[in-house]
Amino acid sequence: MASKTLTTRLTRNAGRLWQLRASRNTRSFFVSSQRQTDGVAQELTAQRVRTPWIEALRKQQEEGTLSSQSGSEPQTPKDRDTSPKKMSDSYSSVVLPLARDPWLLDTYANSSGHIRLGTIFMDLDALSGIIAYKHTGDAVTTVTAAFDRITINHPLTEICDLELSGKVTYATGRSSMEISLQVAKAPKEGEEVKPEDVMITCQCTMVSLDPGTKKPVNICPVRTDTQEEQRLFDHGERNNKHRKELLKRSLLKQTPDDEESDLIHSIWQRQLQYHDPNDSLQKPDNVKFMDTTRLNTAQIMQPQYRNRHHFMIFGGFLLKSTFELAFCCAASFAHSRPTFVSLDPSTFENPVPVGSVLYLSATVVYTDPPAVTGPADPHGSGGPDQTRVQIRVDSKVRNIEHGETKPTGQFNYTFTVDKDIKVMPRTYSEFMMYVDARRRAKAVIESLKQGEIDAGAKERVTE
Secondary structure: OHHHHHHHHHHHHHHHHHHHHHHHHHHHHHHHHHHOOOOOOHHHHHHHOOOOHHHHHHHHHHHOOHHHHOOOOOOOOOOOOOOOEOHHHHOEEEEEOOOOOHHHHHOOEOOOOOEOHHHHHHHHHHHHHHHHHHHHOOOOEEEEEEEEEEEEOOOOOOOOOEEEEEEEEEOOOOOEEEEEEEEEEOOOOOOOOOHHHEEEEEEEEEEEEOOOOOOEOOOOOEOOOOHHHHHHHHHHHHHHHHHHHHHHOOOOOOOOOHHHHHHHHHHHHHHHHHHOOOOOOOOOOOEEEHHHHOEEEEEEOOHHHEOOOOOEEOHHHHHHHHHHHHHHHHHHHHOOOOEEEEEEEEEEOOOOEOOOEEEEEEEEEEEEOOOOOOOOOOOOOOOOOOEEEEEEEEEEEEOOOOOOEEEEEEEEEEEEEOOOOEEEOOOHHHHHHHHHHHHHHHHHHHHHHHHHHHHHHHHHHHO
């Protein structure tokens, strides 16, 4: 009997101790959760996700699965206001107090003490969603369709507060809009951001859909009230035309042109020489075959990275994941630390459902200088021992049972490495990836030249 009483007391004490520890852990969790934002500022998180996951899941289970809702009626009001809006109406900004909050900095700093660009990219996508909804209102569903380009204007050399800002700069009244974003050193109160303090600029394309039918719906066009706003609008129009031209010239629709075919033949001939034991020309150690550069990952999509509609992963998480894999791929290829240059136009093809399995594959698809030079190859390298490395990340998603598979996007990153190293394709598929990447490299050089022309014209107008 005494033994039983003692056991009961021990059990009760253990239960009280567990409750006490749980209480402490809960308090500790809530304290730390206010500090650790998983890379997304509290202002962005509060507007991106408004309902706890469990509540959203229970509501979904009560109303039926998403598949049963696929054929539902239109939900966008027909009488909603679609009159033109000013660019300033959608302007949003948020300051990340990285210099003032070491706990927040923990989620943005990498192992060498620099800012994690992938985390910033995730924030930019979250901010673009907020800007899009300020322009469209809540009656539509807005999704990320593409990031046209992310460029490093000035590398960040210090830990400081960062201001993320943007606005809708191109919208004609159809379903899509272009949002211009920037990351800059946060200015002092009452001051404007200086051009030399702008770290990153990019354009993001968002598309508005009917929540019920998931079909595109028209939105408000954007007004241009100043010369600078007209310049931004014109830039968005050029980007829109460029995207359409890329689709027309896609290697999925057209064969390589004569110059590209000649280059493919030259690379193939060079490979024959490398494999011919009677030829004195052997493959140099700094030339790597494309298939040896590939890195693959698989991960299950957790609800913590859902968008505001709860059952799909938000695009910023895909940007962060693809960037970090591309970085690893470039580092593995060159055996040196790569420096990010830009994200070239990249597309989001299909949504990624919560609970699905995301597969990412990163490949070195082009190097500048190339292993075999064509008559019109772009040259953007910074020096004799420095190479521009273009990484292509392909993503696809499968359900947890590994049945249906869908492509979810293609992302094209460019890095520089302090090494003379080159990539060479071997199969027909690799040749097509190589030619596509070469086209992108040429487009970058042309856009930079166009940017210089635009800047010169702007200076003349100012004068």
